[in-house]
Amino acid sequence: MDLSEKDIDVVINNDSEPLIFGRFKDEGLVHFLKKINFQHGKNFVVLHMRSPHSPYENRYAGREAEFEKFKPAAESKDRLEYTVNTYDNALLYTDSVIASMIRTFLSATQGRSYAVYLIADHAQLFNFNGLWGHNNLVLEQAYVPFIVLKDKPLRLAPVVSAYQAAKFIALDLGGEIMNPNEHDHTFYLHGNNIDFPYAYIEYQLDQKGRVSGQAQKHTAEP
Helix, strand or coil, X not given: CCCCHHHCCCCCCCCCCHHHHHHHCCHHHHHHHCCCCCCCCCCCCCCCCCCCCCCXXXXXXXXXXXXXXXXXXXXXXXXXXXXXXXXXXHHHHHHHHHHHHHHXXXXXXXXXXXXXXXXXXXXXXXXXXXXXXCCCCCHHHHCCCEEEEECCCCCCCCCCCHHHXXXXXXXXXXXXXXXXXXXXXXXXXXXXXXXXXXEEEXXXXXXXXXXXXXXXXXXXXX
């Protein structure tokens, strides 16, 4: 399997459809998902959500009655409570969009083989050891959900690395990642800096998917 930009048939984003996404935010993805004919040929669709992203309260603005289930932002006593509550409210909005996506997809793929892979690109820190956001190189930054919904049963370890998740998806789609630098059960977490020298964390996962040993920080040299 060799996929590149030339294999992408359609790209839809905020620039190409500013009115739809400006009005419906992430629900605009459901709008375009409904237009795909999943009963014809093979389809590989990537949906990239922006919610929950800071400022979190903007993700559900105007719909506080539906999604502001945690303390309203105006009543928060400090920055931590304000940030956590608006983030949790934004997650409620995100959950509703994902549920709508899945309902739409399952309805459109009835009688056909299908797979849904749901993963986040990073976690968020809320005053974790004094750290905020997602621009910090700590292992906790990599703890995100990886959810797979398929028409056939599957077996996965309870915890996998992002690299293992990518290998699984490639294999599930009929391809294979061949990496001569791969080491069994050893994985790496990279920071934002992609220029040398850059920092990274090396860690191990045991066969049950548990982090084993002590994660080590290193600096890569050119």
